[in-house]
Amino acid sequence: MVKTMSKEEPSKVTRRATRLSSSVTVSKDEVENLKPNESQRPTLDDLTFGEESISLDSVLSSFPGRHSQILGLVRLLGPLDSPTLPIIIYGSASTGKTSVVLQVFRHLNRPFVYSSCLTCYNPRILFESVLNQLLLHRKNASNEYSSAKRCDKPSDFVNLLREALCNVVDKLSCTTEKSRKGESDGKPKGKMVYLILDNVDLIRGWDKSSMILQFLFNLYHILQMPQLGIILISGVPPDVYYSNMGYTEPIPVYFPEYSEDDLRKIFLRNQANRKLYSAFLDVVLRSFCRVTRRVDELSAAFSLLFRKYCEPLTDLGIGPNEEMKRRLYSHLQPHIPPCLNEIFMVSSQPPNADTNGERKRRASCNTSESREDLEKLDFHMSTSAKYLLIAAFLASRNPATLDASMFDSTGGLDNRKRKRKASEKSMEKKEIAEQETLMKGPGSFPLERLLAIFQCIASVEESSFGEETSGSGDDVEDGNILMSDILLQVSSLCDANFITKSGSCPLEGSTRYRSTVSEELALKVARSLGFPLSKYLYRR
Amino acid sequence: MEKEEPAVKSLNLIRGRLCNPSFVFRSLSGSPDGNYSKLKFIISSSVSEGCNNTILLLGPRGSGKAAVFDLVVGDLLQEFPDSVSVIRLNGLLHSDDNCAFKEIARQLCTEHHLLFSKMASFDENLQFMIAMLRECGLAHKTIIFVLDEFDMFAQGKQRLLYSLLDAMQSVTSQAVVVGISSRLDADQLLEKRVRSRFSNRKLLFLPPSKEELDSLLKITADARFKDILETFFNANSTVNSLLKLLFSAVSSMDLNSGLLSLENFKSALSIMQRQTKLEAVRDCSVLELYILVCMKRLEAKEQSSYNFNSVMKEYKAIHDSFQTSDYYARTVCLRAFEHLLQRELICYADNRGQAQTVEYRPANLLISAFELHHGMRSHKCCPAILLKLLDHL
Numbered sequence: 001m002v003k004t005m006s007k008e009e010p011s012k013v014t015r016r017a018t019r020l021s022s023s024v025t026v027s028k029d030e031v032e033n034l035k036p037n038e039s040q041r042p043t044l045d046d047l048t049f050g051e052e053s054i055s056l057d058s059v060l061s062s063f064p065g066r067h068s069q070i071l072g073l074v075r076l077l078g079p080l081d082s083p084t085l086p087i088i089i090y091g092s093a094s095t096g097k098t099s100v101v102l103q104v105f106r107h108l109n110r111p112f113v114y115s116s117c118l119t120c121y122n123p124r125i126l127f128e129s130v131l132n133q134l135l136l137h138r139k140n141a142s143n144e145y146s147s148a149k150r151c152d153k154p155s156d157f158v159n160l161l162r163e164a165l166c167n168v169v170d171k172l173s174c175t176t177e178k179s180r181k182g183e184s185d186g187k188p189k190g191k192m193v194y195l196i197l198d199n200v201d202l203i204r205g206w207d208k209s210s211m212i213l214q215f216l217f218n219l220y221h222i223l224q225m226p227q228l229g230i231i232l233i234s235g236v237p238p239d240v241y242y243s244n245m246g247y248t249e250p251i252p253v254y255f256p257e258y259s260e261d262d263l264r265k266i267f268l269r270n271q272a273n274r275k276l277y278s279a280f281l282d283v284v285l286r287s288f289c290r291v292t293r294r295v296d297e298l299s300a301a302f303s304l305l306f307r308k309y310c311e312p313l314t315d316l317g318i319g320p321n322e323e324m325k326r327r328l329y330s331h332l333q334p335h336i337p338p339c340l341n342e343i344f345m346v347s348s349q350p351p352n353a354d355t356n357g358e359r360k361r362r363a364s365c366n367t368s369e370s371r372e373d374l375e376k377l378d379f380h381m382s383t384s385a386k387y388l389l390i391a392a393f394l395a396s397r398n399p400a401t402l403d404a405s406m407f408d409s410t411g412g413l414d415n416r417k418r419k420r421k422a423s424e425k426s427m428e429k430k431e432i433a434e435q436e437t438l439m440k441g442p443g444s445f446p447l448e449r450l451l452a453i454f455q456c457i458a459s460v461e462e463s464s465f466g467e468e469t470s471g472s473g474d475d476v477e478d479g480n481i482l483m484s485d486i487l488l489q490v491s492s493l494c495d496a497n498f499i500t501k502s503g504s505c506p507l508e509g510s511t512r513y514r515s516t517v518s519e520e521l522a523l524k525v526a527r528s529l530g531f532p533l534s535k536y537l538y539r540r
Numbered sequence: 541m542e543k544e545e546p547a548v549k550s551l552n553l554i555r556g557r558l559c560n561p562s563f564v565f566r567s568l569s570g571s572p573d574g575n576y577s578k579l580k581f582i583i584s585s586s587v588s589e590g591c592n593n594t595i596l597l598l599g600p601r602g603s604g605k606a607a608v609f610d611l612v613v614g615d616l617l618q619e620f621p622d623s624v625s626v627i628r629l630n631g632l633l634h635s636d637d638n639c640a641f642k643e644i645a646r647q648l649c650t651e652h653h654l655l656f657s658k659m660a661s662f663d664e665n666l667q668f669m670i671a672m673l674r675e676c677g678l679a680h681k682t683i684i685f686v687l688d689e690f691d692m693f694a695q696g697k698q699r700l701l702y703s704l705l706d707a708m709q710s711v712t713s714q715a716v717v718v719g720i721s722s723r724l725d726a727d728q729l730l731e732k733r734v735r736s737r738f739s740n741r742k743l744l745f746l747p748p749s750k751e752e753l754d755s756l757l758k759i760t761a762d763a764r765f766k767d768i769l770e771t772f773f774n775a776n777s778t779v780n781s782l783l784k785l786l787f788s789a790v791s792s793m794d795l796n797s798g799l800l801s802l803e804n805f806k807s808a809l810s811i812m813q814r815q816t817k818l819e820a821v822r823d824c825s826v827l828e829l830y831i832l833v834c835m836k837r838l839e840a841k842e843q844s845s846y847n848f849n850s851v852m853k854e855y856k857a858i859h860d861s862f863q864t865s866d867y868y869a870r871t872v873c874l875r876a877f878e879h880l881l882q883r884e885l886i887c888y889a890d891n892r893g894q895a896q897t898v899e900y901r902p903a904n905l906l907i908s909a910f911e912l913h914h915g916m917r918s919h920k921c922c923p924a925i926l927l928k929l930l931d932h933l
Contacts, residue, residue: 075791082552083559085787092883155633155643184705215632221606222630222688226559237816240884244721246779251788252814255825259920290866290921291876341869399686421811439847441900500896516897 041137044171048188049102064269065262066100069255073104073147076251080110080190083226086217090198090234091255094294098468100255105196111188116198123212124152130195131157134164154215158222167322169227180440198284201235210243217247220288257293260285266295267302275319280309285539291343293412301343307328308335384458386488388524389515390501390533391454393522396442396515398538400449406536407456444502444512447490453484457531547798557739558787562614564779575743580612586716587620589684590709594717594738597691599721599745602780606688608745609718611809613684625651625676626684631692634932637699641665644685648672670707677712688718694729703728705737764767768805775813817907820883821915826866826923827876830855832885832912833926835905840933845889845902848877862925874898904906909933 060070076087089097090382098116105112113133120126128147132139137148142211143534151157164481172191197216202208215222230250234241258266264281271277284305288298309332310316313324320328381389491501494513526533557563565576579597586593597605612813613887616624627647631672634640642658645665649656652672676683678717685704687693693701708715719726730738753773772785788808793800838846852873857868878898880886889902907915916922 073790076788078555078791079548079552082555084555085559085784092879093818153633153639155630155639158633159646211632218632222632226556235882236884237814237820239816248601251784251786252811254814254819256819291868291872292827292879293823294823294879315648341872343872344875435850439845439850439900439902441896442848 039236041113042138044111044168044175045187046136047113047133047168048109049106049112052104053109054103054107056107059100059107062103062115062269063100064265065258066096066255069253070100070104072253073101074108076253076283077104077108077110077194077229081192083192084229086220086230086232086250087253088232088238089253089255090237091258093235093254094296095257097255098104101196101231101233102179105194109189110192110194111168111190112194112196114196114198117202118199121202122206123154126197127151127154127157127160131160134161134168134193140161154212158219162223162225165193165223165225170465178327190231193229194231196231198233199235200232201240204240208247208487213241214243214245214247217241217250221248253479258295258419260289260293263289263293263295263298267299273317276310276313276316277306279320279325279328280306280332282325283309283332287336287340288343291340297344301339305332305335305339310330314395341368381525382489383529384486385493386529387458387531388450388454388486388489388493389425389498389517389525389530390522390531391450391457392445392493392513392515393517394457394533394536395445395450395453398536400445403449403453406538407453444514446510446512448510449514451483451486452490547793547795550798551793551795554790558783558790561604562611564783565604566611566932574610575745576611578743579608580615580924581717583612583684583716584616586714587624590677590680590682590714592713592715593741594705594708594719595743596719596721596727596824597743597745598724598726600747600778602661602778603745603747603888604779604858605745607719609686609720611685623681624684625681626686627651628686629688629693631689635692635695637697638662639702640693641669644669648730657817664705666840669703673707673713673715674710676712680714682714684716684718687717687719689728690721691723691729693719696724698731698734701734702737705734725899748779755779761804764802765805768802768809772809772812781812785809788812791881817911818904818915818918820885821907821912822919824880824915824919825876826881826921827873827917827921829919829926830858830866831880832871832878832907833903833929834858835886835903836909836912836930838932839905847875847902848899850905851903858929864923864925866923877903 008367015141034283056074060067063070073089078084089101091097102114115126115129115133117126120129128149128151131137131149131151132147135148135424139145139147149160151160169191172188172193175187176191177188200216203213203216206212216232220228232250238249241247264278264285265356267281267285268274268277280302284289284302288301291296309328312328312331317455490499490513494501498515499513500516502512523533557610575597575746579595582593582595597609599605613624625648627644630639630645634643639864641662642660642665645660645668646656648654650668673683704715704717707713708717723729724744725736727735727742729871753769772782772912785805785808788811789800789804792804792807794804820830821832831851834851838850838854852870855867855873858864877886881888884907885907886903889904889908909930916930
């Protein structure tokens with residue numbers, strides 16, 4: 001990024017400037033032009049949390065429901081410069097593990113190195129990230145965004161880590177000698193460095209994962225350095241990592257899911273009007289907690305509902321009395337069950353801060369809109385792709401032997417058969433067959449069958465459209481052009497996961513496909529085309 | 541502040557000692573019959589007589605094999621300051637032969653103040669090692685090779701082991717190879733040609749016997765304390781796990797009084813013996829419990845394999861017959877199913893071979909009926925209907 005343009009006039013900018021950059025360059029005259037290298041080289045202070053240290057009480061108060069876990073962690077880490085055995089922190093998602101650990105380290109103001117296996121998705125990136133932080137190396141333009149040392153094997157990592165740790169510990173002991181008189185002035189405390197590895201459970205999906213997991217769990221014993229403390233954060237309990245090699249288990253710290261009271265405290269934080277929100281929570285919290293207790297999923301649902309809850313109120317600052325609470329509850333009541341059923345869906349419309357009037361209007365036509373939305377497709381597909389999708393669905397759904405009768409010239413299965421009284425045996429057979437369809441899933445079909453069905457239904461619809469077919473060119477050519485276009489569409493449907501490739505028999509040679517579309521979606525697509533799908537569905 | 545200082549200091553001292561394996565094992569290795577003395581005798585005799593030797597240290601994890609060995613080496617380095625050098629290899633890091641030889645060459649270079657080139661090839665490193673062995677033998681210096689996680693070296697072609705042991709056969713070399721493994725049959729893994737060059741000397745590191753444990757328990761006459769320790773030892777009686785228990789207990793020490801109490805040990809025991817599946821069931825929401833109970837019922841009906849669709853059918857059947865209030869849409873149930881997969885309470889039965897969608901892949905429960913019962917009983921808001929269904933399976 002060229003930062004030396006501060007002296008130039010904006011009109012002299014020859015390259016195409018976006019609005020933002022040209023508005024910024026005007027104010028850059030006042031900004032002092034620091035060379036990026038010097039000001040941004042990390043120092044030993046960067047090994048700590050970076051912001052000012054907070055007291056233990058503020059950590060405890062900012063995490064309701066985590067009192068025992070925070071105290072347990074602080075006690076395990078121990079007093080300053082006390083060696084510690086490896087610790088593993090585990091709990092399900094969104095229980096606050098990472099934030100608690102980081103805030104505890106902010107309170108303790110001890111140097112640490114943090115790496116997450118979510119962003120460092122293979123061993124090399126993980127090792128280099130840890131080493132970069134220890135070697136106080138930052139990737140920037142001057143070193144072409146490269147790491148300090150190249151390291152992709154655990155053996156190299158151990159050697160380099162030992163070197164880097166010795167360096168850091170020496171530097172830390174120098175600074176503690178110097179600043180022994182001065183009290184906590186933001187400098188890192190102590191001579192120990194802590195290594196925090198987050199999302200360790202993701203390593204299970206890596207190549208050679210068992211080796212790497214063993215290595216990480218045994219790292220403390222391999223290194224034999226008491227100045228390093230290791231903390232692992234995992235989303236799954238430690239017994240999932242058992243392998244036949246055995247390993248020395250770290251000390252576990254468990255983060256359970258929040259209870260209802262804790263959830264209430266969490267949601268009441270940072271709320272402008274606590275009484276109002278608390279009345280709202282009285283209404284919704286219990287029923288939503290029966291589905292999930294994860295904070296991220298609940299907060300998405302609650303933000304929508306709370307907006308609906310506040311609609312009848314003109315003044316959002318007042319605390320509601322009993323009568324108002326009852327009114328608000330009855331207003332909200334019809335919205336709760338559909339919201340429960342959509343609790344995990346992320347709405348495609350962004351929440352907007354409209355005025356009160358527009359919100360009311362939106363709320364009133366919301367129910368009818370939602371029904372319409374359910375019936376409309378919310379993505380765009382070309383006509384031939386839609387026909388292909390329907391053809392694939394039919395091919396997966398119907399047995400191949402029925403194709404001849406179904407796609408004959410009369411166009412559709414004749415469902416007006418005489419209804420015979422079903423005997424017991426056939427009922428049993430029906431049940432077993434139903435069971436099989438539930439278990440087996442959609443059937444597979446070869447490409448030729450798909451194309452044959454596609455041509456049948458496309459031609460049926462074309463004839464029903466009347467004289468909309470193109471008059472130019474002979475039919476053979478049209479058929480050929482259609483074919484190559486169709487094959488491209490098949491591959492794009494595969495990419496979109498509407499059709500998957502299933503195993504192919506080596507004797508037969510051709511690949512078989514499988515449709516993964518649900519009946520609901522197929523009906524939607526058929527409705528958008530005006531295609532009578534139900535006539536072609538085989539019902540046992 | 542001054543009152544806390546002695547407590548903090550003592551806490552630091554105890555923690556430091558617990559985390560330092562050499563401190564712990566030195567005190568445990570007094571007896572002349574123990575592994576420490578035997579090992580020391582073997583290695584020091586090979587050093588003083590200038591002969592080659594190989595030995596295996598075997599024992600469960602956490603019994604202190606590497607710690608005892610480090611003690612022995614420390615003593616030897618004091619007794620024979622210039623005649624011993626140690627090369628350490630670890631099976632987790634160096635099981636690849638290239639890596640292993642590079643590491644050997646690197647350690648030899650640092651030991652003898654030579655320049656190490658990272659570009660040296662496998663053959664060059666091998667020749668270097670053989671040459672060093674010869675030179676050191678001529679200078680009456682013993683090289684001790686420590687192979688940690690020995691069984692990892694015994695996988696594959698065992699080239700490292702063979703070259704090492706072969707080099708030791710020559711007259712001038714003086715080397716001791718010590719293998720450390722937690723597999724008690726590590727020597728059975730060796731190839732014939734390697735095993736013929738390996739002596740059969742093995743030292744078994746067993747967990748402390750009943751008498752030693754009883755002598756440990758004599759420090760207090762408190763019956764409850766004895767109970768706690770006995771429950772602990774019934775599960776895992778290696779030294780390292782005892783150290784972990786003590787560490788947890790000590791770190792929860794009350795800093796005001798500076799004394800350990802029974803509560804510390806109780807909490808430490810509960811930390812060490814976690815019941816993770818029970819905790820996972822207690823964490824589940826009510827909908828997830830419904831899904832678990834449906835799967836249990838399907839299992840009880842002896843359906844060998846079932847998938848999400850069959851679970852949904854069972855869920856609907858329960859709702860129809862009992863008119864429960866907890867009936868949610870299919871998408872919500874699918875998401876709850878995925879939460880259960882994340883908690884490792886259920887898993888897919890196939891290995892991604894079929895590439896089917898989530899709803900059709902066969903699934904299995906990873907939790908037994910007893911654990912499910914137990915977890916649901918201790919769940920805070922488990923509906924009574926679920927408990928009834930589970931009881932009448």
